[in-house]
Amino acid sequence: xxxxxxxxxxxxxxxxxxxxxxxxxxxxxxxxxxxxxxxxxxxxxxxxxxxxxxxxxxxxxxxxxxxxxxx
Numbered sequence: 001x002x003x004x005x006x007x008x009x010x011x012x013x014x015x016x017x018x019x020x021x022x023x024x025x026x027x028x029x030x031x032x033x034x035x036x037x038x039x040x041x042x043x044x045x046x047x048x049x050x051x052x053x054x055x056x057x058x059x060x061x062x063x064x065x066x067x068x069x070x071x
Contacts, residue, residue: 009058009065017062020070027065028053034068 014023014030023030031053032046039045053061 009061010053014069018066018070027061027069030069031065 009017010028010031011026014021014025014027017027025033028050032050035046035049036043039049053064056064
């Protein structure tokens with residue numbers, strides 16, 4: 001059997017996850033950009049924030065990402 005990675009909310013385009021977005025940017029990248037901007041471009045702090053999202057279920061990612069990304 002072939003190994004494959006599961007398509008998670010973090011890997012999907014913003015426009016596929018949220019009806020209010022027309023961005024082709026993956027949710028993971030949008031979150032990374034958001035945290036980099038809000039952490040004074042500190043990669044370690046941003047990585048720590050992203051680790052939290054890696055541990056969440058898809059529903060939790062969708063809800064929590066929307067809180068920070070929806071403008």
